[in-house]
Amino acid sequence: MRVAVAGAGAFGRNHLRVVRELETAGEGVALVAAVDPDAARAEEAARQYGIPHFKSVDELLKADLKLDAAIVAVPTVKHHEVAAALLEAGLDLLVEKPLAANLSEADDLIQNQEKNGRILQPGHLERFNPAVLAVEPTLKRPMFFEAHRLSVFTPRALDVDVVLDLMIHDLDIVLTFAKSAVREVRAVGLPILSPNVDIANVRVEFESGCVANFTASRVSTERVRKLRFFEPRQYVSIDYARRDVLVIRIDSEVDTPPKQSLDPPQGRGPVPGDPGDGAPVASGELAAAAAEFLATGKLDSAVIQKLLASGKIPMALAMKIAAAKNDPEKLKEIAKGLARPQAIDDGPAPGPASGPAPGLTFVKPEVTQGEPLKLEVLSFLEAVRTRREPKVTARQGRAALELALTTQSTMAAHAERAGLGDFFKS
Numbered sequence: 001m002r003v004a005v006a007g008a009g010a011f012g013r014n015h016l017r018v019v020r021e022l023e024t025a026g027e028g029v030a031l032v033a034a035v036d037p038d039a040a041r042a043e044e045a046a047r048q049y050g051i052p053h054f055k056s057v058d059e060l061l062k063a064d065l066k067l068d069a070a071i072v073a074v075p076t077v078k079h080h081e082v083a084a085a086l087l088e089a090g091l092d093l094l095v096e097k098p099l100a101a102n103l104s105e106a107d108d109l110i111q112n113q114e115k116n117g118r119i120l121q122p123g124h125l126e127r128f129n130p131a132v133l134a135v136e137p138t139l140k141r142p143m144f145f146e147a148h149r150l151s152v153f154t155p156r157a158l159d160v161d162v163v164l165d166l167m168i169h170d171l172d173i174v175l176t177f178a179k180s181a182v183r184e185v186r187a188v189g190l191p192i193l194s195p196n197v198d199i200a201n202v203r204v205e206f207e208s209g210c211v212a213n214f215t216a217s218r219v220s221t222e223r224v225r226k227l228r229f230f231e232p233r234q235y236v237s238i239d240y241a242r243r244d245v246l247v248i249r250i251d252s253e254v255d256t257p258p259k260q261s262l263d264p265p266q267g268r269g270p271v272p273g274d275p276g277d278g279a280p281v282a283s284g285e286l287a288a289a290a291a292e293f294l295a296t297g298k299l300d301s302a303v304i305q306k307l308l309a310s311g312k313i314p315m316a317l318a319m320k321i322a323a324a325k326n327d328p329e330k331l332k333e334i335a336k337g338l339a340r341p342q343a344i345d346d347g348p349a350p351g352p353a354s355g356p357a358p359g360l361t362f363v364k365p366e367v368t369q370g371e372p373l374k375l376e377v378l379s380f381l382e383a384v385r386t387r388r389e390p391k392v393t394a395r396q397g398r399a400a401l402e403l404a405l406t407t408q409s410t411m412a413a414h415a416e417r418a419g420l421g422d423f424f425k426s
Helices: 010-024 039-049 057-062 076-088 103-116 130-138 162-178 283-296 301-309 315-323 328-339 372-386 394-417
Strands: 002-006 030-035 069-072 092-096 120-123 144-150 182-190 199-206 211-217 224-231 234-239 244-250 360-363
Touching (some): 002 010, 120 372, 162 199, 199 394
Parallel strands (some): 069 092
Antiparallel strands (some): 144 224, 199 211, 234 244, 244 360
């Protein structure tokens, strides 16, 4: 199968590498050309891979290289122009996310694809993350999601905001897992170091009653890629970066305890988890973070910081965690008390404890490792060969784009209501 790559920037270079690696591995694919209007980038790709390079898609098509498929990794604003020309030429396409810059362009590409009987796969990379692939077959009924996607600032993909750059990965995953229409979106976002929104927080409610909270930032001091969700009698944590999954299950023989009052019992002092100021405790999130630390040895500071900011963790407990952050043994003792059943109501365990909390089972599902981009390209090539629907369809890409654009308009409406115009001045 003869494949060209349109775009030799950051994403395009990775696609060029992967296609050549698959060619070398005998996967029945050949990298035959690169396209980029930037002469230096195009020439570099040509030298590295020994292939011809072209300034435009028109030049590529006129060269008559007997292409079967192409990968589109150009800036988002050019997706429609480049993809439409390649579809009209009869090529199957893998188009980097988002599918297009707006719904009108996405609809035109889908109509073009269907008219010409082509494969059109949006490049939603996280769908091929080994951790996601391990979890997907076991999904039950996820009803609450927390997604965090944080990156340090780099001068890349600044033609779009953080929603289309980063958050759209999580929007696509949650749409796929929730399997429900969107009912309501609330969102806030601000530009920090670029003209577009660099940090955003979004709450999505689905018709099924499922709720999802998303946080995305490209101006963070750390890199975080996590998705957590709650299903009947279990909590699942996906670490995209580590390609790792943790499942915490409530054992079947453990009965759900009766609902307890949030008011602390009289006659005892404060315990870990007591708000101290009368605010309710986010015991589920705190216990889950503690249990995850016990299983992985990694303290999720993002969860702790969020709960502290919301007033759901007492300052004394937060200071205790902060003081012990460089002492794994002290952190373990704090976590044991918080992770065990009813720790929030009963106080810390009276003595040393080890292993999972009673009634909880920690499971590390088997994850078959692999590079997500390579798995994505292999899946695309398989769809081209078999003429079967790709794992990520164009209509799924459109759905993710629609939710991302709704998020953008909701952020804009919030900015106007809140009088945040000064933040958006260049």
